[in-house]
Amino acid sequence: MQLNDLFLMMLEGLILFICVLVGVAFLTLLERSILGYIQIRKGPNKVGYCGILQPFSDAIKLFTKEQTLPMVSNYMPYYFSPVFSLFISLLIWSIMPFYFGLYSFELGLLFFLCCTSIGVYTVMIAGWASNSLYALLGGLRAVAQTISYEVSLALILISFMFLSNGYSLLSFFLYQDVWFLFITFPLMIIWFASCLAETNRTPFDFAEGESELVSGFNIEYSSGGFALIFMAEYSSILFMSMLFVVLFMGGDFYSFLFVMKLVAVSFLFIWVRGTLPRYRYDKLMYLAWKSFLPISLNYLIFFSGMKIFFISLLV
Template sequence: MFLFDIYMIIIGMLILVIGVLIGVAYLTLLERKVLGYIQIRKGPNKVGFMGILQPFSDAIKLFTKEQTYPNFSNYMSYYFSPVVSFILSLIIWMLIPYYFNLISFNLGILFFLCCTSMGVYTVMIAGWSSNSNYALLGGLRSVAQTISYEVSLALILMSSIVMIMDFNLLLFSYYQNIIWFFILMFPLSLCWMSSMLAETNRTPFDFAEGESELVSGFNIEYSSGGFALIFLAEYSSILFMSLLFVMVYLGGFNLSFIFYLKVMFISFVFIWVRGTLPRYRYDKLMYLAWKSYLPISLNFLLFFLGFKIFLM
């Protein structure tokens, strides 16, 4: 019986990973289509019906290209950092609260914070091991950026945790039957949204890969499979952060069509922001994180602690 349970967990994880990879493939297609229409052009529409096979065409092209690497790079860390980045982005998906057959984390939010904190090392090592000044600058920017917003990121989450007094993501749905936390914690939920953009290195906070000033940043020396894995890790993180936002702020987890619509809408917001906002200035993000989000999140944390003690 015990072996059967293990097999079921492994099969469930495989199905989850395949589902995530297909979701990532079509998120890239959605992004290219939406950006195309924002810029008054078509986007991919030739491969397959209405461009529907374009993601698989891109995948085949990327993984069959020649794998190049700089002569003076630190080869082992250069080679393995995209792999570790991709594995980390898939491991976080084990957090989805299942009702059957898979894992239900009692300390899910702690696990999430640990995994996202590890993600910065892969970017830093990718930048450093490439032995390129542009890549190194991108890696250093990523480290400074992560330190800035992850402090307030954890504190914003703390307010939600104080309200439910648990780290289990499944419990968020029980406490949001009457009112969503998005409305209850209105400024905080928007702070969390922009922190999500910084977490996933997306416009307007894509400093680690600033094309205009760093010629693509930390991933400049990557080609073929390494570049594809970095790309997959980023888009997998976007999907997961959308899912987490819905679980924590938009009514919690339930296996309904409305839940998936919410996740799709938040993923669309990531693309929408990319199509409409210019890149933020680097020092302005530091200013925003330390002088705006940190005081706001601390004040709200104290307020919700007082509110909880008053109710007790």
Template sequence: MLISKFVSYIILVLMVLAAVAFLTLLERKVLGYIQIRKGPNKVGYMGILQPFADAVKLFTKEHTFPTVSNFIPYYLSPVFSIFISLVCWVVMPYEMGLMSFKMGMLFFFCCMSAGVYSTMGAGWASNSKYALLGCLRAVAQTISYEVSLALILLSVLFFLGGFNLELFSDYQRYMWFLVVGFPLALLWFVSALAETNRTPFDFAEGESELVSGFNTEYSGGGFALIFMAEYSSILFMSALTSIFFLGGFLTSPMFYLKLMGVGFCFVWIRGTLPRFRYDKLMYLAWKSFLPVALNYCIFFAGVKIFLEVVLAV
């Protein structure tokens, strides 16, 4: 039984990595159409082989590292980053022999919090001022938006009465949570953009003021692992958005269409919105999102208690 679960998880990881490759191709194609330009999305047959060519190029490139860097944390930070982003997928309640966590959401919160350390380690261990500034900004941003993400999820979990992702499918058979809590869904999506360091919140990789952010000193395989971790996180957050607010039936083919739709929105926003100012980003998190998410959390808790009292009477 344990071996079958392990094999199932390995297959899932391979499929996620293949999906990451084609998500980069989708992003190139969408951005190419938005910006009216051609690029690697046209090479060969519709650019399908381009992601694999990128992977071969990056992983066969000579791996350089700064001589003044702290080598072990510098070397291990990208590995830890991709490890955390792939371990998160264990919480998905697939019906193919994978693990089913009764406390899946707590596990997700732990993994999400641990992902900050890889960013911090990568920037600090590079021993570069640009990388250090980039990692400090990225860590402050990620920690800030994790608070609003946790409160948004708590608001929904009050109704579910548990931390298992399978409950979302049971409770959305007749009405999506998107209809009930539309403002919460918008808050969740914007917080997911900030959590995955995507435009307009890509301050971790602000080329104009930081050269390239926390990954400035990385090249070759190390850069490829950081890149893959980011896109794997985008896919995971798209899947969570589909489960939380769009029905959440993993056995239905519609789930994957919803996942692709949310992933397309990530790319679409990158092609249309300019980057925020950093103080505006922190203001949005602490002065706008946090009070709204906290109010919704208290409101849903009150509604749940009221319904329990009414039904008990």
């Protein structure tokens, strides 16, 4: 690889990460404003025009506050867990399908599964290293729920690999003349519910339960550490919205319509938070193992059987 190509790849990655972080900032503003309308109260509207500078003032406030440190915590894992959490949530954006090919991710879906699996360890280590029972229980809850629904997520992705005939997200743009949303509507519902659990959002925010775990795995984090965990969560929300649009709603990536679809799916995340109460933990396990898993497995068997059938007809 030439030095010029390497520089272009680094520059593209830097621009992508900056755009994601700016998107995260304004997603928080959008969420607070929508929750204000849902709860019939005023959202942020004082800092700047219509509160447009509120995310930046929050970031300055968080990163300039004093960093507290539990005296009996395991310092290195405690300190670096939020850093790696944000790093993984930004790294996963590199599988975005680019036509001009500075990144070449032929195995993008497999890379996505690897990153989401590694992301569980950051939550678990953050909860364990804090040396707090509340944080430890929150981390264990996150690990248990992730194991429950990531099996269904993987089966759904394998089903779409059969449909798109590839592991790259770019293949979904090339082969999706009819939106997969109409073909696989039950899988769309399962995927969206799993995305809510993946990003620790209501009604599946069991890693953060105010009534029993105070703030969950991040209870001992303040200022910069809390801000990094917060940014990682909202970056994951944006990414899962983008992946939802790619998998189910197709279309041209470089169009305004794609951006509108992404904003609409992000709005669904916020709408669910403002509408639904927290689910019961054992009911999530029941939902994941006895509802999501059989349906996704049946779809996988159906798609693989149909593909083998049509290939045999062609041969």
